[in-house]
Amino acid sequence: xxxxxxxxxxxxxxxxxxxxxxxxxxxxxxxxxxxxxxxxxxxxxxxxxxxxxxxxxxxxxxxxxxxxxxxxxxxxxxxxxxxxxxxxxxxxxxxxxxxxxxxxxxxxxxxxxxxxxx
Amino acid sequence: xxxxxxxxxxxxxxxxxxxxxxxxxxxxxxxxxxxxxxxxxxxxxxxxxxxxxxxxxxxxxxxxxxxxxxxxxxxxxxxxxxxxxxxxxxxxxxxxxxxxxxxxxxxxxxxx
Numbered sequence: 001x002x003x004x005x006x007x008x009x010x011x012x013x014x015x016x017x018x019x020x021x022x023x024x025x026x027x028x029x030x031x032x033x034x035x036x037x038x039x040x041x042x043x044x045x046x047x048x049x050x051x052x053x054x055x056x057x058x059x060x061x062x063x064x065x066x067x068x069x070x071x072x073x074x075x076x077x078x079x080x081x082x083x084x085x086x087x088x089x090x091x092x093x094x095x096x097x098x099x100x101x102x103x104x105x106x107x108x109x110x111x112x113x114x115x116x117x118x
Numbered sequence: 119x120x121x122x123x124x125x126x127x128x129x130x131x132x133x134x135x136x137x138x139x140x141x142x143x144x145x146x147x148x149x150x151x152x153x154x155x156x157x158x159x160x161x162x163x164x165x166x167x168x169x170x171x172x173x174x175x176x177x178x179x180x181x182x183x184x185x186x187x188x189x190x191x192x193x194x195x196x197x198x199x200x201x202x203x204x205x206x207x208x209x210x211x212x213x214x215x216x217x218x219x220x221x222x223x224x225x226x227x228x229x230x
Contacts, residue, residue, distance in 0.1 A: 109161035
């Protein structure tokens with residue numbers, strides 16, 4: 001069964017360092033998302049990406065964050081200068097986004113990348 | 119008022135019980151309603167997906183949507199210890215556009 005894969009599974013970094021989280025969405029999916037979940041809290045939307053550009057972003061997704069799809073398969077989230085409050089589990093998700101009855105709107109999530117900022 | 123509200127629990131039930139999980143929402147534009155199950159330190163996995171109002175059944179799971187009341191439910195029949203997880207409701211206005219709003223999740227523990 002196709003799946004979304006994320007790397008690394010866990011990253012520990014010092015405050016102020018840059019971090020890149022990587023995701024390989026399901027092949028042929030058209031919409032890509034990053035969500036985050038601070039320990040014990042709700043899953044929060046960060047950004048959506050379609051047709052090689054950001055479709056929508058939340059207020060959390062400030063200038064310190066960026067996303068790109070450099071090679072048509074990987075989908076990356078970069079945090080330029082990490083803060084303590086960026087510590088969270090970051091989930092990548094993809095959606096088929098097909099028009100018509102085949103479009104279930106189902107988001108497929110990866111296992112997540114745990115980011116710990118010290 | 120929060121866009122999506124969900125009782126965080128925890129909810130403890132004996133094995134074999136019927137479990138009822140609920141979410142309320144405020145945005146009448148939501149049309150797609152989903153229930154995800156999340157095991158500890160894992161990504162959410164889709165359990166049920168419903169478009170607009172009505173019921174949907176899949177094995178031991180039944181999802182209900184009442185758009186007039188802005189209320190959705192997930193019922194789990196014959197609950198098993200393996201059902202112990204956090205259950206998240208999620209919803210969006212239109213498929214593929216672009217943002218899914220999640221509830222806080224209800225932590226369920228099924229006791230053997």
